[in-house]
Amino acid sequence: MAWTKYQLFLTGLMLVTGSINTLSAKWADNFVAPGCGGSQEHSFQHPFLQAVGMFLGECFCLAAFYLLRCRAAGHPDTSMDPQQPFNPLLFLPPALCDMTGTSIMYVALNMTSASSFQMLRGAVIIFTGLFSVTFLGRRLALSQWLGILATIAGLVVVGLADLLSKHDSQHKLSEVITGDLLIIMAQIIISIQMVLEEKFVYKHSVHPLRAVGTEGLFGFVILFLLLVPMYYIPAGSFSGNPRGTLEDALDAFCQVGRQPLIALALLGNISSIAFFNFAGISVTKELSATTRMVLDSLRTIVIWALSLTLGWEAFHPLQILGFLILLTGTALYNGLHRLLLSRLSRGRPPAEEGEHERLLGGPRTAINDAS
Secondary structure, three states: OOOOHHHHHHHHHHHHHHHHHHHHHHHHHHOEEHHHHOOOOOOOOOOOHHHHHHHHHHHHHHHHHHHHHHHHHHOOOOOOOOOOOOOOHHHHHHHHHHHHHHHHHHHHHOOOOOOHHHHHHHHHHHHHHHHHHHHHOOOOOOHHHHHHHHHHHHHHHHHHHHHHHHOOOOOHHHHHHHHHHHHHHHHHHHHHHHHHHHHHHHHHHHOOHHHHHHHHHHHHHHHHHHHHHOOOEHOOOOOOOOOOOOEOOOHHHHHHHHHHHHHHHHHHHHHHHHOOOOOHHHHHHHHOHHHHHHHHHHHHHHHHHHHHHOOOOOHHHHEEEHHHHHHHHHHHHHOHHHHHHHHOOOOOOOOOOHHHHHHHOOOEEEEOOOO
């Protein structure tokens, strides 16, 4: 069946905004500017402030939900399901996981390349599968177990590529290894978030835009308040600001004032996450969860290609192998092989009922894709 212009627009929007989200965060990290009090020029490394911006972007999804609901109220024929009453505090535990995992990933992005960051986020499949068996009582199919094993193999290859790649003064080998491990650690927390959402939240049939926006609101308020104690907590080698603290928001604003392009990068990060979440949800609803998964994989290729073109990282052939193995693992876990086999045998594709909604309770890309 041919795609409509609206569906093509959604796929393009998801691919572009998802790529901008990661690249704009990495672009901000590459800027060098003086901070407050006449301090020397230094890199813009403010991961927690960037995470606050990302959650601010997710809050716009809540605004989009209420706009859609107002439109639905004025047009009774609009296909927007009525919302069941629920306690918004149900979103607090997954929001805390989202806040912690996203903050860790922003710290890791300062230490490793954008492409490795994007590829290693595929580890979420491993922990989500294991946690769903342990806590949700699910039984995984053989193809899903094979997908998990392939993902582990792909992560090993990508990690090996990082070890063998050339490293500049900005990204030393020890920092790259630490960054890669932090990304995988963050996926454990994101997997816990997904299990919590499925167990306690999505049984209430909450609209996905409302879910994203409510978690974003919790994350924004809590992390914004935490910036105050972070200003005084020493962080040693993990600190990227002259004061050596966990986060220095004042230093960040001073750097933005002296280098306006940083503000442009932050604005790109904030706006892209809102459009990316909206586009991802719409792609799942209009097309399928499999299409969303394929687009997310294409996003990795775009980020990798642009990072190489801009000279942000060096090419290593092992990354191609690692990406292909990770792509195979993702396809096996999400059942893409069944669709391909059914089309090759000229049979009718398996019923996609529920596939349009499957990812609504699944991972959203935070830097990402979340989706």
